[in-house]
Amino acid sequence: METGYITTPFGRRPMTLAMVRRQVTTEQAAAASSVDKWRVFRDVGDARSRLGLQDRALAVLNALLSFFPAVELSSEKNLIVFPSNAQLSARANGIAGTTLRKCLGMLVEAGIIIRKDSPNGKRYARKGDEGDIEDAYGFSLAPLIARASEFAALAQDVAAEQRRFRIAKDRLTIVRRDVRKLITVGMEEKLAGDWAAAEACFIEIVGRFARRPTLPDLIASLDEMSLLHEEVSRMLETQEKIEKNDGNDIAFGCHIQNSNTESCNELEPRFEKKQGEKSVPTKRTERKGEPEAFPLSMVLRACPEIGSFGPGGSIGSWREMMSAAVTIRSMLGVSPSAYEDACEVMGQAAAAIAIACIYERAGHINSAGGYLRDLTAKARRGEFSLGPMLFALLRANSRPVRASA
Incomplete structure (x- = not known):
């Protein structure tokens, strides 16, 4: 019955190249002997x-399939069904004629x-002397x-x-619950850290949750909440009071006001050390230059300015990120020796993140090279973490989403 002839629609309905290709592809794929129409319908649904x-x-497609007598x-067999619009509407739960034509399209x-x-645009079939359909006009089900x-x-x-959506949603629910309760513990026990700032960060992240989130929305929220969880957990483990002269600084970092890198504690937390306690470097393992704790997508959200220095104006890998950091290092006037020292102490990817963060706040730093050397020295002593710096920039660069009325 299917002759392979390319047919065009009746009247003013347009013919497109995509329709031609679909007809050709459908004809060439005739090798499939048969399929269960309801199984295919479920897959399409x-x-x-x-x-x-x-x-x-889908309701209209279900009605069309109901006019094909066999299950297979x-x-x-003749794969063309030719019900009238009235018959289709009746089997599609009384759908309106305008909506029916739109759905068919x-x-x-x-x-x-x-x-x-x-x-003439009508749907009908011609039968032979033996009652078999010789020709029919309507809708071909061959693409199924x-x-x-x-x-x-x-x-x-x-x-x-x-499945990934449900997993991400469950993880976000758990991390959100954990952060909320850990912040409560810190505030009630009066432990080290600015817990009011932590709570403000938590409320801000939750306030940006989409009403109908997509998978990327959930992943982005999970990244931010996980980073806050990491910082809150570290604050709980410290269990020490903040130095009195740092009373106005929050645990997640403040804006850089001057270039005195010896006294500034911007963008990273500081805690008092117990008497006799030695600083223990924080172990941050890297895998092929990629910090395990910080996804590249999170870094680029915190430091969007570095993206324009990637190939084609965007960054898609850690290699491109580190290459862009070398370019920015030169623009900031950071000496090669200072950057090499940072790479040796922090790792190449972590040093690139530090450069990106410094470039993001370049208007507040008079000596980028001196600031990087200060961060490197603190990292060598185990007193510097990239997390607070990134999170401070995430907060600064995130725009609150207005809830729809």
């Missing part, structure tokens, strides 16, 4: 977000069905056979993404 289909379009769609545009219009494996793969991909 699961993958509807990827195919650009709405629920009503086979290339050996969506199914055609998505490559789910193919139009085979008659000379040709693309059955594609629809199945899309459905599996959507299911996997939904």
Whole structure:
């Protein structure tokens, strides 16, 4: 019945190159002998977000399939169904005629069905002397056979993404709960750290939660909340009071006001040491130059200015990040020896992050080289962590999202 002839729609309906390609692809994929029409329908339904289909379009597709008498769609059978709009509307829960035509257009545009219009645009079939259908005009269901494996793969991909979404949502819920309770412990026990600032950060992050988050939204919120969890946990473990002369500084860092790198404690926390206590360097392992605690996406959100120095105006890997940092190092007037010393003590990726943070706050620093040397010295003594610096910039560069009315 399917002749391979490329057909065009009736009347003013346009013909596009994409429709031609779909017809050719459908004809070439005739090797698939048969598929269960309802199994394919379920796959299309699961993958509807990827195919650009709405629920009503699925109801119309379900009605079209109901006019095909067999359960199996086979290339050996006539795959064209030809119900009238009135019949389709009745089987699609009484859908309005305008909506019905729109949904049919969506199914055609998505490559789910193919139009085979008659000379006058009507849908009908001609039968031979023995009662068999010789020719029919309506909608061809052949793409459901040709693309059955594609629809199945899309459905599996959507299911996997939904699993990742649920996992990320569960993790965010747990981390949010943990941070809230840990901050409460710090405030009630009056432990070291500015817990009011920690609580303000927590409220700010929660306030940016989207009402209907996507997977990237959840990952971004989870990154920020995890970093806050790391800092709050470290503050709890210290259990010491902040130095009196640092009373106005918050544990997550303050703006740099001058270039005196010997006395400034901006962007990183400081705590008093117990008598006789020795500073123990913080061990931050790196894997192929990538700090395990800081995803590249988080760094780029905290330091967006460095992105324009990547190839093509964007950064997509840690190698590109470190290359851009070398360029910025020269622009800031940081000597090669100072940067090499930072790379040796912090690691190449961590040094690149430090340079990006300094460039982000360049207007507040008179001597970038001196400031980097100060950070390197503190890192050598185990008194410097990138976390507070990044989190301070994340807060500064994040724009609060207005809740819709």
